[in-house]
Amino acid sequence: MKFFGFKGGVHPPENKIQTENQAVEILIAPKMIFIPLLQHIGVPLTPCVEIGERVLKGQMIANSEAFLSVPVHASVSGIVKKIENLPFPLMGNVQTIVIENDEQDEWIDLEKFPKWESLTKDELLKVIRAKGVVGLGGAAFPTHVKLNPPADVKIETLLLNGAECEPYLNSDNRVMIEEPLKIVEGIKIIKHILNVNRAIIGIEDNKPEAIKAMKEACQGTNIEVMSLKTMYPQGGEKALIKAILNKEVPSGKLPSAVGVVVNNTTTAAAIYDAVVNGLPLIDKVVTVSGKAVEEPKNLKVAIGSPISALLQNCRYKEDEVEKIVMGGPMMGMAQLTLEVPVIKGTSGVLALTKQEINYCKPKSCIGCGKCIDACPMSLEPVMYARLAEFSQWEEMAKYHLMDCIECGSCAYICPANRPLTEAIKIGKAKLRTMKK
Numbered sequence: 001m002k003f004f005g006f007k008g009g010v011h012p013p014e015n016k017i018q019t020e021n022q023a024v025e026i027l028i029a030p031k032m033i034f035i036p037l038l039q040h041i042g043v044p045l046t047p048c049v050e051i052g053e054r055v056l057k058g059q060m061i062a063n064s065e066a067f068l069s070v071p072v073h074a075s076v077s078g079i080v081k082k083i084e085n086l087p088f089p090l091m092g093n094v095q096t097i098v099i100e101n102d103e104q105d106e107w108i109d110l111e112k113f114p115k116w117e118s119l120t121k122d123e124l125l126k127v128i129r130a131k132g133v134v135g136l137g138g139a140a141f142p143t144h145v146k147l148n149p150p151a152d153v154k155i156e157t158l159l160l161n162g163a164e165c166e167p168y169l170n171s172d173n174r175v176m177i178e179e180p181l182k183i184v185e186g187i188k189i190i191k192h193i194l195n196v197n198r199a200i201i202g203i204e205d206n207k208p209e210a211i212k213a214m215k216e217a218c219q220g221t222n223i224e225v226m227s228l229k230t231m232y233p234q235g236g237e238k239a240l241i242k243a244i245l246n247k248e249v250p251s252g253k254l255p256s257a258v259g260v261v262v263n264n265t266t267t268a269a270a271i272y273d274a275v276v277n278g279l280p281l282i283d284k285v286v287t288v289s290g291k292a293v294e295e296p297k298n299l300k301v302a303i304g305s306p307i308s309a310l311l312q313n314c315r316y317k318e319d320e321v322e323k324i325v326m327g328g329p330m331m332g333m334a335q336l337t338l339e340v341p342v343i344k345g346t347s348g349v350l351a352l353t354k355q356e357i358n359y360c361k362p363k364s365c366i367g368c369g370k371c372i373d374a375c376p377m378s379l380e381p382v383m384y385a386r387l388a389e390f391s392q393w394e395e396m397a398k399y400h401l402m403d404c405i406e407c408g409s410c411a412y413i414c415p416a417n418r419p420l421t422e423a424i425k426i427g428k429a430k431l432r433t434m435k436k
């Protein structure tokens with residue numbers, strides 16, 4: 001298969017070597033678990049348990065009737081101690097169910113569908129929703145919605161995103177190496193739901209072991225594995241579609257506009273677990289890395305575990321840390337407290353030292369155009385910084401600000417350290433407020 005590549009992109013230091021060969025370790029669930037009621041793109045959930053109630057592992061504890069929502073489940077058995085607004089890793093505070101782990105590890109009865117081929121598309125989507133599956137590549141978009149494109153849209157190709165292009169992170173990489181058959185079976189379920197024949201797994205060429213494992217697991221199937229030249233942000237849906245299929249998704253449109261659905265490889269494994277093993281999405285593989293941890297690792301953790309538990313397990317050096325990031329260094333969110341919990345979309349927790357962070361002061365733009373060349377969405381990031389300085393939010397929209405995927409490539413490449421990402425984030429927030 002021909003590799004087409006995508007426009008722009010950058011190649012930041014990979015920093016994957018610290019954890020790429022670390023097999024996934026299970027972190028014992030901590031005493032207190034914090035489950036926020038907004039872990040997906042969509043509306044917040046309503047609790048269906050009460051303070052003082054005992055919950056079992058895997059039990060649904062909050063849900064919503066809204067279309068763009070999925071329930072959350074208890075990741076331990078124990079007692080609901082509080083339901084209140086608590087720090088959330090993506091923004092401010094969010095209503096959170098706090099469970100005291102009774103360490104009994106007592107599960108609810110799980111409804112399993114090992115013969116899933118006999119289920120209809122709608123039945124499978126219902127199971128996937130009920131088990132709380134969302135896209136695990138970071139965006140946390142409800143999977144049952146993504147796998148249900150409008151009836152008039154014909155999906156021809158399913159792309160599996162195994163790029164994991166963010167520096168430091170190896171969570172998808174390790175799942176591909178350690179559980180490739182689960183991913184393949186999950187892909188078969190997705191193909192069945194979408195009624196597509198063609199499925200391609202794209203993996204960057206800095207993950208040779210994952211490429212080998214997935215190729216072996218795909219033998220005897222018609223699922224293809226494609227090695228992609230490493231380049232950030234190849235894991236962005238539109239970049240991946242361009243790199244593998246040479247198709248351009250039009251501005252403001254979804255991949256289905258060009259007959260494609262993209263799912264993350266780890267999401268495929270979660271779909272398999274949900275359908276065949278009856279398991280709700282209650283744990284996640286997270287890479288813990290950065291120079292301020294002595295033992296970088298890939299940990300399988302209960303969703304709701306505070307990141308302090310992960311950092312302690314990896315021998316966190318508090319006196320050396322400059323910044324804690326949830327996610328990768330390019331798109332992740334800086335954290336103000338170690339008590340924020342791991343949520344469904346968490347792939348990494350980084351404890352970074354001063355040496356690992358670029359703190360150069362911004363200078364005047366020199367008009368070099370490097371930010372434009374690096375933008376995978378063919379935008380003009382230089383204009384965003386200029387317009388944000390003068391609060392020209394509507395002008396920013398004319399420069400297709402909402403197409404920006406916030407990959408940070410422009411800011412990374414800018415020799416003048418212009419605050420491009422900040423301008424973009426502020427501009428988008430202002431435009432959203434103006435729309436209301």
Ligand code: SF4
Binds near residue numbers: 378404405406420
């Ligand atoms: S403008 Fe947006 S999409 Fe383009 S490089 Fe910058 S952050 Fe990425």
Ligand code: SF4
Binds near residue numbers: 416
């Ligand atoms: S890369 Fe930086 S200095 Fe160069 S044009 Fe863009 S904003 Fe200006």
